[in-house]
């Protein structure tokens with residue numbers, strides 16, 4: 180059981196609340212265009228995103244993990260090498276689509292956080308693509324199995340991932356529906372699909388109107 184700031188002791192309840200709260204945080208971040216205040220070329224920005232999403236829930240939001248992690252037979256970077264790899268990734272270029280995806284692949288291999296690497300990484304990736312190339316990825320065009328296959332392959336060879344993600348980029352960057360569906364897909368990749376972003380956003384708007 181993961182210790183959390185909410186005092187929740189049941190794993191299913193934590194998973195649900197984590198989805199609801201962090202999705203709401205992502206929605207506010209996007210609606211208020213807070214991403215405009217951040218330089219996503221620097222790796223610090225990934226820590227800002229992770230904090231923004233999870234600080235209400237975990238003490239270790241935005242902090243490097245202290246345990247080793249593996250998934251599907253792949254061992255992510257050893258904790259002893261996180262700092263030096265971060266420095267190297269920070270210096271990777273971001274001028275082209277290929278540069279940016281290569282940086283994302285390295286961030287995934289690093290897996291800097293205890294939890295939430297997938298969701299924070301994809302949001303960071305969209306923000307960087309928006310900043311540098313004025314496009315975002317329409318994640319709703321990529322189903323989970325295909326995405327996971329591409330990510331597994333990417334640790335050996337990222338060329339297929341680059342081609343497939345390029346195929347589903349869109350210049351319609353201010354489109355609420357694309358962002359919300361993309362966010363829901365990003366969470367669905369991680370088995371979180373209790374809440375729809377569209378409904379959460381409407382609820383948040385409603386609450387704001389009542390409070391004002």
Ligand SMILES: Nc1ncnc2c1ncn2[C@@H]1O[C@H](COP(=O)(O)OP(=O)(O)OP(=O)(O)O)[C@@H](O)[C@H]1O
Pocket residue numbers: 250251252253287292293294295296297298299327330331334368369
């Ligand atoms: N075997 C693998 N090889 C390479 N990358 C992987 C592998 N399995 C998962 N990933 C990548 O890691 C991401 C998240 O996986 P994981 O469940 O380890 O992280 P997490 O920290 O729990 O993230 P989240 O909480 O957002 O689910 C996936 O979305 C995918 O991009």
Ligand SMILES: [Mg+2]
Pocket residue numbers: 294295296369
């Ligand atoms: Mg997870």
